[in-house]
Amino acid sequence: MNAVFKALADESRRKLLDELHKNNGQTLTQLCKHLDMTRQAVTKHLVLLEAANLVATVWHGREKLHYLNPMPLHEIYERWIGKYERHRLQALSDLKKGLEENQNQSKKG
Amino acid sequence: MEKIEFVYVTFIRTTPEKLWEALTNGDFSEKYWMGFRIEVELKAGGSVRILPPKGMEQHGDHAGKVLVCEPCRKLVYTWNPKDKPEIAKKRDSLSRVTYELTPMGPQVRLRLIHENLLPEDVEKDPNTLRGINNGWPAVISSLKSLLETGEPIAFGGCGSAK
Structure with missing residues (x-):
């Protein structure tokens, strides 16, 4: 778990994960296009993320x-949140969604 | 249309034989997979059924086919959910699930790939077990917990699994 927190404690690496969350399954070249980093820096960050098992790689040809x-x-979620809080989080997230929808509607109207 | 693919990698303190058994045996899957029973004919071309527990029959029985079967190493099968008609129209071919088991010292690396998915298979809200993206991590965590500690993760009463 130390490797995970260490890997996440860097903004560039979090950005890389955000980029994969948006668009899963990218090559190094594709990732470099969206990020303001050198290819070497992206490679270095990917190695760390893979060592922490936050990034998985698959060869396609x-x-x-x-x-x-x-x-x-x-x-991490299961350890501190999952067992007890899932229901409440679901309720809160439904509430947030409902309220935000209302707000959007009243803005439009 | 661009197809969606997920890759999940987890390390489990067990043997490839025990993990294979857990992945392919209904009595075992029932314990970690929220009551779902997997029934696989372990040969290429064999049938795969994932039978829902009582009260969740709306999920259908996922009648898929085995594409690759290498015992204790690799299983590939087609995933055949009970789609709503409007989604079934969009699905030109079924999605595929791959389990790859690789021994690594005292652990086994399980790599699960689910490919050829539609945006409709993905759930944006992370605080639910619906959607392929929320379902698999929960199922794999529970499988890991069951093999390592003898206890699956209790999802009790949190509604729809997939």
Whole structure:
């Protein structure tokens, strides 16, 4: 779990994960296009993310595709949140959605 | 249309034999998969059924087919959910699930790939077990917990699994 927190304690690496969350299964070249970092820096960050198991890679022919692997985060979620809070989080998130929809409607109207 | 793909990697302290058994045996899957029973004919071309527990029959029985079967190493099968008619129209071919088991010292690396999915298979709200993206991590965590500690994760009463 230390490797996970260490990997997440860097904004560039969190940005890389955001990019994969938006668009899962990207090559190094595709990832570099969306990020303001050198190819070397992206490579270095990906190695760390893969070591922490936050990124999984699959070869498709000659292309290495990178995927966001949520399993380590899920383990953190299960450890501190999952068992007891799921119902309440669901209720709160429904409430937030409902209120935001209302607000959007009243803005339009 | 662009197809969606998920890759899940987890390390489980067990043997490839025990993990294979857990993945392919209904008595076992019932314990960690929120009551769902998997029934697989372990050969290429064999049938795969994932039978829902009582009260969740709306999920259908996922009657898929085995594409690749290498015992204790790799299983690939088609995922055949009970789609609403409007989604069934969009699905030109079924999605595929791959389990890959690789021994690594005292652990086994389980890599699960679910490919050829539609946006409709994905649930944006993370605080539910609906959707392929929320369902698999919960099922895999529960499987890991069951193999390592003897206890699955209790999802009790949190509604629809997938």
